Amino acid sequence: MLHMDYVTQKLLGIQDLNITFREDWLTFRKDKRSRLAQIIEGSLEKRPSCCPSCGVIWESTKDVYAHGTTPKKRQIQLTEIDNKPVYLELTVRRFKCRHCSVVSANHLPNHFVKRRKSISVKLHLKILLELKDTTCIKKIASICKTGYQIVYRTSLELTNYVKNLEPGPLPRVLAIDEFKATQDCEGSMAFIAMNWESGQIHTILDDRRTHKLLEFFNGYSYEERCKVEFVVMDMNAAYDSMVKKVFPKALVVIDRFHIVQQLTNAFKNVRIQEMNQLNRYSGEEAKKYRRLKRFWKLLQKNYSDLSSEAKYHSLFQRYLSAQDIALELIDYSPVLKEAWNLYQLLLGYFKDRNADYFFDLIRESQNSEILPQSFRDKLAFLLKKEESIRLALSVPYNNGLVEGTNNKIKLLKRSAFGFRKHEHLFARIYWMQTPAVHSI
Template structure:
């Protein structure tokens, strides 16, 4: 095992002496006793370069490695002492920081395992149990990560969204920004209000902010102000998912209204309540594979089921036809036909709330047309938000937003986290 450690850390084998070939089991852990015998390059007092051996440290230094045969393993290092010939000061050999930092117990190999655990959707208690550590080791490592965001670079495509924040935040929702091309997180802020966002982005130099060409976001009205105040060269792109969501929500509200017009004990009420997901699909995506429906008490397919449901009410049939045509134009990226359909909706045929929800998209016409022409979307950011919700649920919530943000940054990319990792070692010379 010592040979593996020396090879992994690129250490010289001549400076290490092992008392045993394999770790020795002591109670519920393993120990590997070694001796480190290498004088320093120069004396810390007089900068002398001549030394004499002067015994060894009375107690070995205990460094925890990764687990061995399912149990924690410790490296017991007996350090040699040397006396300077010039000034007579005695000092111990300094262990290479590639193995373990001064004043710390966890080896860098163990810290690498901790970082890998932090990138996974797992709670601190479960991760610490797997590595035979306490949860304080994870929190100490999080404290060593940098919290500062780089203000010298912004991506060409900037995706914006929000998610549920922690209790110590001033606002209820937090803000997240991601590069739409490389899918790297730009920043995570504890407040999504426009004043805080403008204050943050104005920290970037104007030349950096001028590099942003597209802002991809949902239909949040407040984010539009960022373009005028922070990104004068940027164009707004409305995420395609939220456009389809607006269409399906309008139809679903009408479906509920039609469903409530029937008696709760009727078959029409029951069918419209149980099979509503089939109505939201595009007709070309409906399966013709038969399945047995207990509610209908017969074999049917998704296409036959939809044809039956839309005939329950003429109003539902008209709204379903509008939804199918609109989704067809949106699929084909025909923006002119899509908006011509919305402009031609008549409140004498369809309810006014349904028409208003569709005509709301007319306000976002330019950004939706741009979304149909360009390949950018908020899909990468929505996937990251899903991971954030999952890790928040596994961890049973976070007490501070500071640790929450660092965990998000670690999940996004390990390489970025390792490059920004700064170890706390104030005593290091």
């Protein structure tokens, strides 16, 4: 019997395992999935140091003797090489204890392969690394050149791993939101809370209803809940009342994206109302309608961000810049012009984080006789959240971290064609946000 050279063993990750190899240790044949695989043949001859049953130390043949080999060769899948699966196929020597007559065999070390596993630790870690992405299980099995069930069982191990995790201490800055999970959730939407400073998930609950959130957060001591200084969220009124009950010293910070979204939706409704009053089928009004429908995005943007470079536009039959088009479109309606001017001023003040001018302008707009009541009501809603919005303009916190995680959740659900149980989905979400990959 000849040993494989050490460099090759190191390349394959099977060095120092007490395995001996024949001269023709590499063969090619089809595996049980009918794929051409590379088979590395060897034998594990070394006897254990003691009897696993009675504990007697085996020092000589007076204590133990060889008792044939295991009925079946042990096959362990390694990481793929040259886009082909690789298997280590071992003939394992058995030994019989003379003291208790128990037959046993030596085991490979846990750093190479875990007990009752058919894949190496390296391949196991590679699967875990792939599970950190939004890739579906079938695709991961194809990438790792292994079976679907192996990857699926690894993902189930993630579920058990997450179940045993205990929620950590409450962070100083807590970002909260909801997302659509699975049908077996108790509520229509799931709840997610993240540590804004570390970027890690604090908790995921399968119910976003207030009584469930109160039950969870009240599980922390009063002193622990007092450590939360800021809670970043959208304009959900239920969350607002929950935060005031649970976190006595926390300040609510409204996400700046949702503030701008409130402004854009208010102006968009005015534009649609004015468009619907035009005759879209004939005459000059039909041209105005087509232009508003074609270039409506220019009105939604900040005027200072529009291009001043003139281009030819067939709907106007002349050269115009994006800024020129926006100015011409608002002249089609005095209501649209008044709402657009107010909208642009509010965007400018918000961008400059000038809270005084921002809210003064909203208050003045409530007395306008030109602006529609629906538009003024949407702006008045911001006055109810004035304290939180002022805080949002003075601190660097936002909900971009949670929104980005929610987007990854949507991609994960789409690539996996949905999840049947929320435990499996939550485990993948936790694992995707784990900073390091380790064996479980």
